Amino acid sequence: MLQTTTEMMEGEGPTARQQDVLDAVLRLLVEEGDRLTMTAVARRASCSKETLYKWFGDRDGLLTATVQWQASKVRVPPVDRKGLDLASLTSSLERFASDWLRVISSDTSIALNRVGVVHAGSDKRDLGAIVLERGRFALGRRLKPVLEAGREAGLLEFDDAETAFRTFFGLVARDVQIRLLLGDRLELTEAGIDGDAVRATQQFLALHGAKTGPKAL
Amino acid sequence: MLQTTTEMMEGEGPTARQQDVLDAVLRLLVEEGDRLTMTAVARRASCSKETLYKWFGDRDGLLTATVQWQASKVRVPPVDRKGLDLASLTSSLERFASDWLRVISSDTSIALNRVGVVHAGSDKRDLGAIVLERGRFALGRRLKPVLEAGREAGLLEFDDAETAFRTFFGLVARDVQIRLLLGDRLELTEAGIDGDAVRATQQFLALHGAKTGPKAL
DNA sequence: ACCGAACCGTAACGTACGGTACGGCTTGTT
DNA sequence: AACAAGCCGTACCGTACGTTACGGTTCGGT
Structure with missing residues (x-):
């Protein structure tokens, strides 16, 4: 919901820790489909929901970042x-x-x-x-x-x-x-x-x- | 949730009134996508939610009946x-x-x-x-x-x-x-x-x- | 005219989940 | 050692929505 830069939106890609989170999202997406919850992501990635929201803004931001992250991995x-x-x-x-x-x-x-x-x-x-x-x-x-x-x-x-x-x-x-x-x-x-x-x-x-x-x- | 015949499951297809409901679901599905709500269906079809549940069991039953109904229309x-x-x-x-x-x-x-x-x-x-x-x-x-x-x-x-x-x-x-x-x-x-x-x-x-x-x- | 079944409209309930707040822990800095 | 920043874990809040319950209305049968 925040328009102000919620991190990630800027140039450089995600940090190593953020990449770990995104990989967790990816795995969870494979297992759960679109009904994955923020709580499940936080648990799987061993991070707090607060951090998720700080880094990615909201649920859509997290999914968007995940999609882009995966896409960037294709060489x-x-x-x-x-x-x-x-x-x-x-x-x-x-x-x-x-x-x-x-x-x-x-x-x-x-x-x-x-x-x-x-x-x-x-x-x-x-x-x-x-x-x-x-x-x-x-x-x-x-x-x-x-x-x-x-x-x-x-x-x-x-x-x-x-x-x-x-x-x-x-x-x-x-x-x-x-x-x-x-x-x-x-x-x-x-x-x-x-x-x-x-x-x-x-x-x-x-x-x-x-x-x-x-x-x- | 009911396993007992919730109508529709049996042989004959939906009644005329039920077909109207399913057509409404179809239109709503086109407009709203998968986030259509039972309330919206009831309102659009001018029927009560109670009737929806009696006829189709639950939300999935309604969607299933809709898909089958549409498929049956293809001649x-x-x-x-x-x-x-x-x-x-x-x-x-x-x-x-x-x-x-x-x-x-x-x-x-x-x-x-x-x-x-x-x-x-x-x-x-x-x-x-x-x-x-x-x-x-x-x-x-x-x-x-x-x-x-x-x-x-x-x-x-x-x-x-x-x-x-x-x-x-x-x-x-x-x-x-x-x-x-x-x-x-x-x-x-x-x-x-x-x-x-x-x-x-x-x-x-x-x-x-x-x-x-x-x-x- | 009366009765019951079916159904409409709406209100109510329970829960799942997105989003927020907060206390405590770890780490790096001075 | 003291402090600040970042983050984890958890509890909490508000809401949306599936599902149920119920009073009122219509209608066919007798």
Whole structure:
């Protein structure tokens, strides 16, 4: 409720102790869903509620900080645009696909997306927007340069990178995310994920691969 | 809380008056999200809370009845498997795709899916399972016979109908559902939906269309 | 006309939880 | 040693909401 800087809002990230608290929130979010209480957080993190409110302002502030904290932990392996050939492009796409599948099927991602969906349903749209921004849109920003590099190298053909990305997204995610969010017990094995990544990549290449030479599959 | 038949649980569907109540819940769910209160429902539906509890048992019972009621309203236009050629198959798929896009982008669907996601996050997994069952899985059951008819007619090629359906699902829905659930203002015009349906269908045919004769696109 | 069932509107109850206040402990500073 | 700051644990407050209870009204059956 306080507009005045309640800490955290400022530049530098959370302190080590605050990170511990946020990790506790994350774990609790996985276990309890959105009905976690401030009391439970305080108990789990071995801190007082007073401290929680001093650091994060209110419950929403705590959840927001948690979402951002988790998002900041996702590291982005940069893609080298040099020496791009079909093999390296293929493996890049497969890599993106399997990484993404692993992310969206993780407990934390599911819990965070649930929180985002809940908040998007209230008037507080912030959390949903953050999850979207750090998830789906961040992925798009990372992948589009790869697609465009592929096009410049004559390996891919498409008009709009955004549209091409969305096709790739659909081929990779399919019904996985909505099923997991709705509670479907969908067991994704390592091998299954890798297989799906290969399949999605091949399908994408079949749709957008340059028609020069014999296409794979 | 009552285990004894609290009405509704039995065979016949809700009475006309009960349907009015459920429609009110639906409207309220669209407006308020999951934070609708029993008091608000009673006021909106012009009925007493006592009646709500008598008819639906408790809050979850009311929500469950609402989800099932909405799901039962979706009518299924049967697909004729006779005289299947590429043109009719294509238009069937396009029809499915545009119908589906219209459903998942509707206010009621978004609200209902949000409720399902929320409940899937609690221990009450029922609502999520129902939404999944009446949504994604119902679509699969409806579409798979069409795909298999297309295969028998020599128009499609695939090993597993389930896998083929999931590909189609991904090509149609892409990132639309998760974006809407997370609160993204995604304006889907009629023309845009129809265009996406055509695109998804063409992509699906490019991947799974029989290799006899020149393929479209 | 009378009776009972169903139902409406509202008031009341109990509880869970967000948020606040406070006493005591630890740690670092002078 | 004395003091201040920061924080933990706990008790407390106010409120929102699920649930129950009840008086009054409508309505179909006899």
